[in-house]
Amino acid sequence: MIENNKNQIILAIDTYGADGGESVVIDGCDYIANQLNVFFIFVGNKSLIIPLIKKSKNLKSYNIINTLDYIEANAKGSDALRSGKESSMRIAVDLVKKDKADAVISAGNTGALLAISYIVLRTIEGISRPAMTAYFPTMKGETAMLDLGANIECDSKNLIDFALMGSAFSRIILKSSNPSVGLLNVGEESQKGNSVIQDASALLKNLNNKINYYGFVEGNDIAEGNVDVIITDGFSGNIALKTAEGTAKLVTFLLESSFKSSIFSKIGYLLSKNGLKKMKDRVDPRKYNGAVLLGLNGIVVKSHGNTDPLGFSNAVKVGYEMVRGNFIEDLKRNITK
């Protein structure tokens, strides 16, 4: 164990929760460690963690907190809160609360991570609800979207908070200098949508010193990349996210079947392989792994459970960049009182 050098960013890593086990988590950290000035605190089963670290190439700055308790994949958030106090997830979040870590990364149960983070870290003053946020490939680059499922029902104040948080996220993670914000709706005409959306749109227009509000956007604008940030309630955001994932899978599946359809297309496939790899790389979900729970007094990153080391490493990188870019300070400066 090596003592933390004060310039390092400290990341608390919940080593449970990945479908592929601890090796996904530790190998993911190993993969990215030499690109970041980072100190890891691994929280989990020490006897499983140590052999993996021994095999690693780049893991030199770290600490281990041993616990055998963890949150089950199907546990309810409320149960995780009550009975999971010695769980790896809870201990990792507590480290952020106690200022012993700058951010927490977990591939565990989403509902439990939401509940624990919300209760332990609490929202920043002026923000009512945290929101799950991620970014996606588009025709023009990358677009951030929130909320992706933390809040099934939202009021207009929540949507305004999401606009502020999404703008700060876009500045820090996507390097947008003046991120445009679109409000997801069923049409671009001003009279479309329900009263919450109508109210939110009116409020956003009045916040033009803080938010670069574009107006309403539609589902197709997500992939077209017409704005830097898309805000919506967690129900629609989750539907859109999963619909996009399913559609990308369908088109890729049909593409692969089509290459098997004749001897010519099989040869064509071999010749196009490098080009196709570029396309697949561009939409590789591992490169977009790591949804951030924004609006809390601490950085919380949720990795997909079924990711691999490359995917987990991206979640680690997102957490690192959020700390390095001072997300919380950026957001606090812009909160409407």
Add this chain to the structure above:
Amino acid sequence: MIENNKNQIILAIDTYGADGGESVVIDGCDYIANQLNVFFIFVGNKSLIIPLIKKSKNLKSYNIINTLDYIEANAKGSDALRSGKESSMRIAVDLVKKDKADAVISAGNTGALLAISYIVLRTIEGISRPAMTAYFPTMKGETAMLDLGANIECDSKNLIDFALMGSAFSRIILKSSNPSVGLLNVGEESQKGNSVIQDASALLKNLNNKINYYGFVEGNDIAEGNVDVIITDGFSGNIALKTAEGTAKLVTFLLESSFKSSIFSKIGYLLSKNGLKKMKDRVDPRKYNGAVLLGLNGIVVKSHGNTDPLGFSNAVKVGYEMVRGNFIEDLKRNITK
């Protein structure tokens, strides 16, 4: 002009509204006419319609109702209702109301078509609200989804109606013998979603003599084709539909760019062309053109405005099949009193 033979299905065609003008509509009808036992009533500008019919190959059973009035693309539904009584759309819907046509097909203003159809035709007894319905390609075949935007907010009764209507639609258009129905949600676990969804799910479980209820589905299940029918409110349905369209466009766009990336992939593209064409055909939006407004005392089909003759012909075919399959009778038999 030829008199209608009584065995023919009579379709009222609004000839205004397609971005490409009357030729899209008339050529679309011409394209499909010899495959169907159909009599067309074209409603629109006679002096533009006649030359197009003269050029056509298969248009022999038809009538023309001349009107120069039409609904503007950006007109509000309420305005279209008040001032559009001599419009081609209104006259075409009125023909269905007066039993002079079996179905109406229009590529015009969606909001106006919804408003006019709802007021003129009214819903079938037992159905509270009509729903916009279409079907999409999936990994396993085709899946129907409703509502796609007619009802921004829905209660649980609306969702039950959608399940009944979607099941009848699936039986008739997609030839499913016992269509499974999934309720779109943000997770498959029983406690997920808001109270409307929870109530709807409980009600659907009790209707197992009429509805083959599968349970909750998520956004990715749309493209994966895990159920025959997906029901949701019009806000989420519209977001999902447009997100899927945008994502398919993005993946195809990236694919085409990747083929231009080297001389090898250009040659590969030429060799794979037939295979790729199969893939593109499979997701060709023209083959899925034609959303049906279900639940009214009459069949109303909305074509995309920006489609071409092939796309319009599919909307015509959907209208025809809905009549031929006795959709309204099928639905009435299954309505819960």
